Amino acid sequence: MEKMNILLCCGAGMSSGFLAQQTRIAAKKQGIMARVEAKSQNNIEDDLPNIDILLIGPHLAYAYDDLKKSCDRYNVPVTIIPKDMYAGLDGEGLLQLCIETLKEKETQNG
Template identity: 30%
Template sequence: MKKILLLCNAGMSTSMVVKKMEESAQAKGIDVEIQAYGAETFQDHLNSYDIFLLGPQIRFKKAEFQAIANGVGKRVEVIDMMDYGMIKGDKILADTLKLMG
């Protein structure tokens, strides 16, 4: 099972993105776990998820988080601002799965 963690400031919008991603995964029969937490918990979850997606509002943390994630071979990406704003869970999930190989 692939495990995806979305990180944000605290936002309601991120939980809506997770819900849409989960609905898309379920409809396509994709076995994936998707959660959202505040960015301050990033290091607490470092070993529990395969990839970390940042909400566009915290994209400035990408370099800092990627430097930490490199130590355990994980990837940090920023969710496309338009996809995030329009809550395109299916597109965000598809893009993420491509990144994960």
Template identity: 30%
Template sequence: MNVLLVCAAGMSTSLLVNNMKAVAADKDRIEAFPESKLKDLIEEFDVVLVGPQIRYKYPDIESVCKKHNKACGLIDMAAYGQMNGTVVYKQAQELLK
């Protein structure tokens, strides 16, 4: 599973990426990038998760994902605030089903 987390700058979300990698399968790829890179990277990923700090951009991001037949979801604000990699990783798995 290839998971892309998008946020404003990709900095704080990189901490969440590390926590997700701790519970992910070895073959999984999990990365964080600014939302501005989405269109360049979307083909490399199966699931796109949107950070709560840019939830206002979710409709536009979801539209891009639908055009590319990619799963998309908004990261739960509490899970993000706690940097709970387990919860967010499970969310990505559910979206991919």
């Protein structure tokens, strides 16, 4: 995985902004070109055709099914960010989660 477009989604887009920043730093350290953005749940629809993965804050788990339906139209995987990773602003862990999720998607798609 050499290039990724990652979108983090939270209620207002602010708390995930810090996590996005840490994920960009982790990607740079690993030599991965990654565009990592954070937006509020209400502002993601236009980005779905252009992203590789959508990560949602643990507090938005209730919206998972609706977000998954939207993402399925574009074959974009959706993952809920683990609470400890979110709270700890674990950019390295989040990057690894993205890599694993996208590898799994490739395997499923052949």
